Amino acid sequence: MMKQVFGRPKSMKKNIFHYCAGCGHSIAHRLIAEVIDELGIRGITIGVPPAGCAVLAYNYFDIDMIEAQHGRGPATATGIKRVLPDRVVFSYQGDGDLAAIGIAESFHAANRGENITVVFMNNAVYGMTGGQMAPTSIMGQKTTTSPTGRNNVLDGYPIQVSEIFALLPGTAYIERCTVNSPASILKTRKAIRKAFQYQIDGLGFSLVEILSPCPTNWKMTPIESCHWIDEVMSKAFPLGVIKDLPAAAKEEGKKGEQRHDG
Amino acid sequence: MNKVLMQGNKIIGEAAIRAGCRFYAGYPITPQNEIPEYMAEHLRQQEGGVFVQSESEVAAIHMVIGASAAGARAMTSSSSPGISLKQEGISSLAACELPAVIVNMMRGGPGLGNISPSQGDYFQATRGGGHGDYRVIVLGPDSAQELADLTMDAFDLADRYRTPVMILADGMMGQMMEPVIFKTPKPRAYPESFIMKGAGAGKSKIIRGLILDPLDMEEHNWTLDRKYQVIARKETRHELYKADDAELILVAYGTSARIAKGAIKRLRESGLRVGLFRPITLWPFPTNELRDLAKKVENFLVFEMSTGQMVEDVRLAIQGRARIGFHGRPGGVVPTPVELANVVMHKYDRKEGIVDHF
Numbered sequence: 001m002m003k004q005v006f007g008r009p010k011s012m013k014k015n016i017f018h019y020c021a022g023c024g025h026s027i028a029h030r031l032i033a034e035v036i037d038e039l040g041i042r043g044i045t046i047g048v049p050p051a052g053c054a055v056l057a058y059n060y061f062d063i064d065m066i067e068a069q070h071g072r073g074p075a076t077a078t079g080i081k082r083v084l085p086d087r088v089v090f091s092y093q094g095d096g097d098l099a100a101i102g103i104a105e106s107f108h109a110a111n112r113g114e115n116i117t118v119v120f121m122n123n124a125v126y127g128m129t130g131g132q133m134a135p136t137s138i139m140g141q142k143t144t145t146s147p148t149g150r151n152n153v154l155d156g157y158p159i160q161v162s163e164i165f166a167l168l169p170g171t172a173y174i175e176r177c178t179v180n181s182p183a184s185i186l187k188t189r190k191a192i193r194k195a196f197q198y199q200i201d202g203l204g205f206s207l208v209e210i211l212s213p214c215p216t217n218w219k220m221t222p223i224e225s226c227h228w229i230d231e232v233m234s235k236a237f238p239l240g241v242i243k244d245l246p247a248a249a250k251e252e253g254k255k256g257e258q259r260h261d262g
Numbered sequence: 263m264n265k266v267l268m269q270g271n272k273i274i275g276e277a278a279i280r281a282g283c284r285f286y287a288g289y290p291i292t293p294q295n296e297i298p299e300y301m302a303e304h305l306r307q308q309e310g311g312v313f314v315q316s317e318s319e320v321a322a323i324h325m326v327i328g329a330s331a332a333g334a335r336a337m338t339s340s341s342s343p344g345i346s347l348k349q350e351g352i353s354s355l356a357a358c359e360l361p362a363v364i365v366n367m368m369r370g371g372p373g374l375g376n377i378s379p380s381q382g383d384y385f386q387a388t389r390g391g392g393h394g395d396y397r398v399i400v401l402g403p404d405s406a407q408e409l410a411d412l413t414m415d416a417f418d419l420a421d422r423y424r425t426p427v428m429i430l431a432d433g434m435m436g437q438m439m440e441p442v443i444f445k446t447p448k449p450r451a452y453p454e455s456f457i458m459k460g461a462g463a464g465k466s467k468i469i470r471g472l473i474l475d476p477l478d479m480e481e482h483n484w485t486l487d488r489k490y491q492v493i494a495r496k497e498t499r500h501e502l503y504k505a506d507d508a509e510l511i512l513v514a515y516g517t518s519a520r521i522a523k524g525a526i527k528r529l530r531e532s533g534l535r536v537g538l539f540r541p542i543t544l545w546p547f548p549t550n551e552l553r554d555l556a557k558k559v560e561n562f563l564v565f566e567m568s569t570g571q572m573v574e575d576v577r578l579a580i581q582g583r584a585r586i587g588f589h590g591r592p593g594g595v596v597p598t599p600v601e602l603a604n605v606v607m608h609k610y611d612r613k614e615g616i617v618d619h620f
Contacts, residue, residue, distance in 0.1 A: 043462040044460040044462075046458060046459075046460055058468045061466070064467045065467075065469070065470075066469040066470070068324065069354055072324035072327075075320075075322075075325045076325070078314065078328060079285065079324070079325035079328020079330070080331060081328075082285065082314065083310075083328070083334040084459055087332075087459065104318055104320075105320070108317035108321065112314075
């Protein structure tokens with residue numbers, strides 16, 4: 001009798017990803033589906049995919065999904081969550097979606113402390129439209145609309161969404177991860193799981209930023225892309241837990257108890 | 263049910279709540295601020311009632327999309343510039359076949375314009391408004407009573423056809439006070455199967471407007487179009503006022519129709535046989551009804567608080583069967599019945615003077 005050690009998550013449809021070789025979306029999709037399976041929430045989860053490469057996410061997730069217009073995911077998710085507070089609602093957004101055209105919707109959903117989860121795919125370019133400069137393109141990065149490299153005088157600076165959102169009292173949990181190695185993928189999985197768990201526990205807005213390779217538009221091989229995240233991109237966007245209010249409160253609680261005991 | 267004296271904007275809020283609206287999102291803009299204010303206070307008192315003051319008009323309409331998909335009767339309101347911002351989401355509602363009610367208390371435009379009553383958004387409202395091949399059901403109330411009745415009807419129509427419905431009124435309708443009786447709305451009949459609430463143990467659902475294959479997208483467009491044709495056949499509404507013996511028919515809607523009724527009373531006192539054709543549904547436009555009227559009446563005068571928008575639908579309806587004139591006051595000017603009566607009197611004597619101004 002053979003034991004199955006690896007298979008397709010139940011929350012995924014039997015479709016083949018359309019994403020490019022080496023793209024981070026398929027990994028992130030799979031991690032979310034695994035977490036949904038693990039938490040046993042397939043039947044109560046509603047996903048909001050964005051405009052962009054991941055617009056077809058509903059072809060892969062076997063959960064209820066409603067497409068959002070470009071950048072409006074957190075507004076749509078707000079409408080769903082307010083009407084159905086006991087459902088698990090997440091939006092899946094790229095960097096252009098979240099940090100440019102949808103910055104207002106994202107920022108204010110975070111500020112209201114909507115009890116939703118945002119999975120933020122940061123690949124420093126507009127992928128679907130052919131590799132234009134994104135709000136998170138790093139300084140000097142060459143894209144089709146910053147052909148000589150991102151220049152702060154002409155183009156401004158890369159936006160550190162996670163750090164900025166962490167300043168909002170409404171946000172509960174924010175972590176920046178990547179998916180460029182088995183270890184980092186496992187870490188990202190834990191972060192997504194924590195974000196969903198916090199939402200289930202009613203602890204408020206959570207955001208998992210994933211630095212995601214885009215070999216096609218970075219004009220690199222998949223391997224080179226993984227290296228670029230380590231060597232360049234993660235310098236502009238440092239990895240790690242940026243805010244974890246529930247954990248901090250727990251820590252405080254423990255200290256308080258200790259003091260009490262003493 | 264007792265008659266109560268209420269302001270137009272508040273009437274819409276109250277009628278919506280009574281009709282079972284349980285989600286409202288909006289952004290402040292004059293002259294409709296009493297709607298979000300009313301909802302903030304009264305909708306939140308309802309079980310499951312959600313009021314969100316959104317960060318923008320854009321966010322508000324997309325919250326409405328989410329709430330509608332999740333099964334709530336949902337509404338947003340604004341005034342002209344804000345309605346322009348909402349068009350992205352209205353197009354999505356139409357594409358995804360989601361019901362919702364949008365209130366436009368029109369003000370002077372274009373651009374920021376002003377905050378006075380106007381009817382400059384007729385084209386935008388009746389031609390869809392956003393991108394793509396679609397229509398929105400547009401209702402044009404002309405009294406407090408109709409604000410209440412049509413708001414309730416708007417939710418039923420939105421559900422029945424799974425499509426956005428717009429209440430198109432103006433600052434005058436929103437700000438004025440009149441007695442109103444709230445009728446008892448019918449219970450909601452919206453199939454559970456349309457609601458997105460998590461797949462449960464069953465098959466997962468997708469709500470989307472993205473259809474990449476042109477042939478599939480074409481079929482979706484025709485499917486929507488067939489629905490719009492049914493709406494056009496079944497849902498057209500209009501009012502005839504003193505039209506039986508009329509030699510000249512004024513065509514006006516909303517606030518303009520109120521002014522027209524005042525003018526007609528005066529004109530009748532002077533012995534002029536003038537009547538009114540008032541479209542209540544602006545889309546679908548009561549084309550056949552107006553065309554029928556043109557069989558027995560030769561002179562029409564379209565009156566709008568704009569440079570002439572609905573007049574195009576009147577021309578399309580009458581198709582040269584009668585003379586059509588136009589009188590317009592755009593930019594937030596609200597003329598008096600006396601002014602309109604004078605205009606009509608001037609043209610009535612010289613009917614050859616009533617010619618299409620194009």
